Amino acid sequence: MQIDPYILAFSALTVIATVWMGFWSAKRSKTAGDFFVAGRSVSVGWNASAISGEYLSAASFMGVAGMVMSSGYDALWYPVCYACGYLFLLLFIAGPLRRFGAYTIPDFAEGRFDSPLFRKIAVVFVLFIGFFYTMPQMKGAGTTLAYIFPGLPYWAGVVLVGAVITLNVALGGMKGITLVQAFQYWLKMFAISVPIFALMAVDGNYGSHLQCNQKAPETPSMISEGDVSISLETASEIGRKDLPQKAPADSTWLNPFGPLTTKAATSGISPALPPERVRSLLDTNNYLIFRPYSWDFAVQPSLPIRILQTVTRPFSALGSRLSGQVYSMNSVASVGAAMRACSEFSQKEVLLSRQSTNSVIAPFTLTAKSVGDLLTQFQSMMASNGIVLIPDGVGKVWAVGNPEATGVRLAMAQLNLSHRPIRLYSLLYTYSLIIALVCGTAGLPHILVRFYTNPDGAAAKRTTMWVMILIGVFYLFPPVFGVLGRNLMPDLYAATGAKGTDKVVLELPRILNETGSAPAPGAAVSALADRTGAADEASAATREGARAPQKKRIPWGSILSGITCAGAFAAFMSTFSGLLVSLTGALAHDVYGRMLNPKSTPDQRMRMFKVCAVLCGSGAILLGFFVEKFEINKMVGWAFAIAATSYFPLLFLSTWWRGITMKGAATGMLVGGTFSLVTIASTMLADQAPWAKGLADFYAGHPLLRILAEQPAIWALPLAILLMIIVSKLTRTEVPADIRMKMLVLHAPEKLGLKQEYIQEHQAR
């Protein structure tokens, strides 16, 4: 594959424009004072665009789409909570923080508790969160460059982009200038929405693409081993391509509690069994996996009979009569036949018996006076027979078994199954994720800086509302890429790392090259009409016309793909440079300037800023090497989790509770943040490091702990808050003396003039 000139041109243009704008505006506002004074005159609209521009990172631009494609419904929590997190910021933090005049969290920490020591503690988390946040940006950079220059290894992209941005920051361009960030927002908005409208005009809209992901057909298609092969056609008008083996099935993809949230819970189950093993298990009179009505069981996901992993249904749904047919479970063929019967003759129950040798031995019927009675009979039948498959009439198959039956227990032991409430775990995972994302937004260091550019608290609130609208509109689009990508470009499922689903946003528009029609909205109807006919001819034409574009055939796909690449560059460049500025600032200003060498001259500090920029940039690049296998979005989620368990409780309690003391706040923040950092890092190691095999095995055996370690917000946030309250109560004599004045500054409207009074008092002391 050769380099597509359009894609290269658009990407290069974005990089050059960003770098140029950075230097241009940096020249115009040389001092920090300039920056802030200029900032105060910025209107709500510009400010909201700038905040959104800084916020929408590679995770939003590429990661959300990739994750929706790879994991389905559950991934939607990410964009929704990224956007809705601002509500918490708006309700509890934005206004007071702006009034207080603190524009970084360390500033706030120092001012609120009159403690330079606390400032130093708070700085530590700027570094933790910042580095966690740079990792996904680096992955985005590596992925994008590997796409633009096919053949370029992932690490080379990371080094190249990391070096360019680091140099740029070190030389003084790319400070968080409002204008540049605002421009980046609109570029990203344009780059994500225009290709989507073009794609939807040609290939069908969002809803109809989702429509063709039915849950029914996947059921039987799971049995494809050996002599049994069943598959149902997907009925749809959308030109859907076949899903590769690695793609999640429609039902798990489309529904809540899918692969994303159940992965941790199912990770303990032994790796995919080879077909021979499954066959031997069946041949030696063992039972397969099942899912009784009233219990959730772990299911080996890659077994052919994955269908048994379905939803619970109450026993009462059985009614008082149960009838069906008995099948032998002594061969794969027979089990397959049973399943086929189950799905095709949808109202019959199918019993798999280890005693029988024929495929169908006998019909059976159970009748009972009451549900309880039926249950008893049913269970005794289970004890001897093991598994019953029951169709529910809409194409889903239910498998029922008695976990106490000896055969079932044996099978579970052999398959390394245990009684695991998978859906319940999945629910827990979902909640923890939601807490991390919603509360984490309110504690992101590089976002809070921007609120200082609002003229007052009321404007800060208005700005936040507009940010929510701007990013909310943006977040409607990435999931569409994921949904369309699943149907139109399923090849991405098969690849991993930089070639996987994370690049769907970049690559998907190129399918319009094959379609060969102009994606202008007016042409949509005709494009749909002649699509089938034109497809062959068009793809032939693009093949030969790749070098010399023909007169009429404009390669819209390449152009649009170039636009999304430009958007991706805008995304990781703006966020990465924002982060790098705040990381470098923390190191140069707080660590060097205040701790290591408090007597340093401004010149020394200036030099140190450059050294620190290079240090942070190299650190980020190094970290970037290790994260190719992780999904972009997931890594950002982790940065949010650390923010949610350290900064969020600090900001929330310091704003609304006057009894909090420095020791209380510091204890809660340190414990909450460090614990979640350590547990998250431990799951990353367990997944990636070969030497952490023991840890991986431990987590595999303890899925609940694995979930709590991977998504720590659900316990770490309450822990942090609790510690803050307890320690503050114990040290209540240390509440700052002028706490009432501080609270007034935080909450009283600016027009009352309390802020000036506060400053005068402070200077007088």
Next chain:
Amino acid sequence: MQYPKGGEMDLHSDAFLRRLMRRQLRLAIACAVTFLIALLGLPLLNYFYPEAMATRVFGFTLTWFILGVLFFPFVWIISYVFIKRSIFLEEEEEASAASEATQESGKVGG
């Protein structure tokens, strides 16, 4: 809630601060609770009523439609209501402080 129009409150009194914070916090919590009921309720609906949530709406499943599309405008509405009320509260405080300032002039600086 009773709001003394006369402004017999001292800006620096505990009572003033407490009232100031309580009124804003009450509003913020009311908005947060509305939001949290929806946000935390949706997984529960998915958990207990999977069939109903899988109903198709314009091709989407119901739960996809709620989360992927409807949730954004819902949050916009909450934030709009919050901002209107919150700024109204602030203006009320200002008005009361101003009327107080005329009574005891010189108390408020700036």
